[in-house]
Structures are given as C-alpha cells and as structure tokens.
Amino acid sequence: DITGVASALTKTRPLLLTPTRRLAHQLRVSHDADCEAQGLAVWRTLEVLPWQTWIENQCRVERQSGVSSGRLLGPQTAALIWRQLIEDDPVEGGVLSPVGLSRAAYRSWRVMQAYRIPVTALDEEETPEARSFAGGVRGYTRWLTEHGTIDPDLAALSLRAGSVST
Secondary structure, eight states: OHHHHHHHHTTTOOOEEESSHHHHHHHHHHHHHHHHHTTOSSOOOOOEEEHHHHHHHHHHHHHHTTSOOOEEOOHHHHHHHHHHHHHHOTTGGGSSOHHHHHHHHHHHHHHHHHTTOOGGGGGGOOSHHHHHHHHHHHHHHHHHHHHTEEOTTTHHHHSOTTOOOO
C-alpha cells in the first residue's frame, strides 16, 4: 500500500516525486486521511511533487543562484513558439491548418525528447514530412539559443550536477 509507505517516509522527511499532479495530490490526501484515522491532531505534511514541478523549481533555483542564465519556457509557450515558427515559415506558411501542423510538430518534438532521439536522426529521413520537421526542429533549437531559453522537455538535462536541492 503506497499510502502506508508514504506515511512511513514522512518520518525521514524525504521528497517524493510522482509522474503526475493527480498522483501527488492523491498521496497527500491519503496520507492526511491515514494520520486522521490514527487519531493524530498534528502531523508532518507529506512532501510530494510532480516531476515536472520539481524540475521547474530546480531551474528557478539555478537561475536565482546564478548557476544558469536560461529562462525556462512553459509548455504552452513552447507550443506557441512552434506555431509562430510554422506560420512564419515560407514553405509551411501555406498549409491549410498551420495550427494543426504546429501541434503535430510540437507533439513530435516532445516524443523525440522523451525517447532521447537525437536531432541528427532526422537527417537520415528522406520523406518531405521528415525534412520539413527537421527544418522546424532546427528553427526551434535556434530560437531557444537566440533567446536564452530552455525547452520544458529539455529542462532536466539542463540542470547542473550537484546543484540539485530539495
């Protein structure tokens, strides 16, 4: 039972990381209910965060401490940048649904990052779609560099070793 484990862990004050906000919330609620059921009037709050929130916090800490100068983009902002790049592209600008194309491109980018597929893998593809996507990826990574920003899907890789705090 994960709730019992989580309750036991609060004695040592670790930070639990979860893949989703929903699970983090459920663990907190279950822990509180478990403590109430034990008749406790006061208990330590279970420290549990979704992975992405923890990454965002670490990036903020690094930026505030001067370890990193990059500004972390939110997922919505990254999606808007993909849309703008597609709309501004003279080749892709004439597509019927630039919004749909930008959504598909951003989803593909996120999958590439999740599976750690190197950008150079796109150079081996011969289809017009793959070449177009490769151009979009180059444009996006160039935009990130020019604006000193960090993509949310690359944020964990941007953290400095040894600078992680809880």
